[in-house]
Amino acid sequence: TPITSAVASDGTAKASKFSFGSRVVGPVTAVGTSTLTVLGQTIDIVAATVFDSSTLPGGLADITTASVIEVHGLPDSATGHILATRIESASSATSYKLRGTLTGLDTAAKTFNIGGAAISYASATLKPSSLALAENLVVRVVLATTPTSGVWSATTVGSTGRDATTGTAAHVRGTVSALDSTAKTFSVDGLKVDYSGVASVPATLANGVEVDVLGTVSSGVLVATAVTLKEECRGKHDDRFEVHGAITAVDTVAKTFTLRGLTIDTSGTVTYTGGTAAGLVVGAKVEVKGSVGSTRTTVLASAIQFER
Incomplete structure (x- = not known):
């Protein structure tokens, strides 16, 4: 998820932070x-x-x-x-990880659930130490690799909160929680969003949905100017795909490059923003939009934006 610090006249942005968290x-x-x-x-x-x-x-x-x-x-x-x-x-993983919504909190037994996983936090480190566990809180947990009687032991339970600097233009993506339709606020993985100034809000906005939010940070709150649903993966037959990162390999003959372990195919019609095909070199940071190829290991690029 990028938090951007400035948006240029051509629509490109310089990212001050990116995070790529698995579920x-x-x-x-x-x-x-x-x-x-x-x-x-x-x-x-x-x-x-x-x-x-x-x-x-x-x-x-x-x-x-x-x-x-x-x-x-x-x-x-x-x-x-x-x-x-x-x-x-992730065959070499020495611990397991899970991000999701906490339910079934039992403070006496020090257990909770995420989906179908029963988790004990009796020996866990809370990050931050002031973290107050509560129903429907979105958390990240690190787990020992062997369960006890079907219960996974957490070594770390952390908030998914984000850093935010006052005055920065921001574009965040994440999961809605703590929706308050009266105050017109919600949280995106721990970052409070004020959408009171947004003229048109998706009718299906609800806790648990994935959103894109544009706005400006003020005193740690993202004051939204636009809120849209993140739809790339909602439909069972929707093959749109988006990936960000730095290019790690380029094949100019095949017209492909590698981005975060994926093969990106640029042999079709591609719209470039902030650069040209000549800028597709190792180390270049790009955002790619496209469709998934038949092998599911290739993305057929339709749009590439260079990120500064």
């Missing part, structure tokens, strides 16, 4: 034709799902109940599932 890192316990179960979470494989071409070249066929994987995706508030955007192998 879950853990063992696969069930494999279906279009679903996986990982740490008690149901993962939906949808049209926009891509697999890391370097660690899972065979896509879904490479995943078994012996696999440990890392899943990036969006929460589906209607089903409670995770709609996967990207899946890669």
Whole structure:
């Protein structure tokens, strides 16, 4: 998720911060034709799902109940599932990780649930130490790799709060929580958003949905000028895809480059913003939009924006 510090006249922005957080890192316990179960979470494989071409070249066929994987995706508030955007192998993981909404909090037993995962925080470090656990709080947990009687032991429970500097233009993406339709506020992974000045707000705005928010930070609050739903992965037949990062390899003959383990194909019609095809070199930071190729390990680029 980028927090941008300035927006240029050509529509490009200089990012002051990026974070790429996965939803879950853990063992696969069930494999279906279009679903996986990982740490008690149901993962939906949808049209926009891509697999890391370097660690899972065979896509879904490479995943078994012996696999440990890392899943990036969006929460589906209607089903409670995770709609996967990207899946890669995490076979060398020494701990498991999970991000989601805390439910079933038992302060006496020091347990809570995230989806279908029962978690003990009896021996966990809270980050920050002042963190107050509560129902429906969005948290990140780090887990020991062996459960006890079906309960996972957390070593760390952390807030998903974000840093924000007063006066910066901001573009954030994340999950809505703490929606207050009277005060016209909500939180995006811990960052409070004031949408009272937004003329048109999506009618389906609700806790658990994924949003894009544009605005300006004031005293730690993002004062929104626009709120839109993050739709890339909502539809089961929607193959739009977006990925940010620095280019790690380029093949000028094949007209492809590698970005965060994905092969980006630029052989079709591509709209460039802030640069040209000649700028696609190792180390260049770009945002790519496109569709998922038939192998699910390639993204067919339709738009590329250079990020400063």
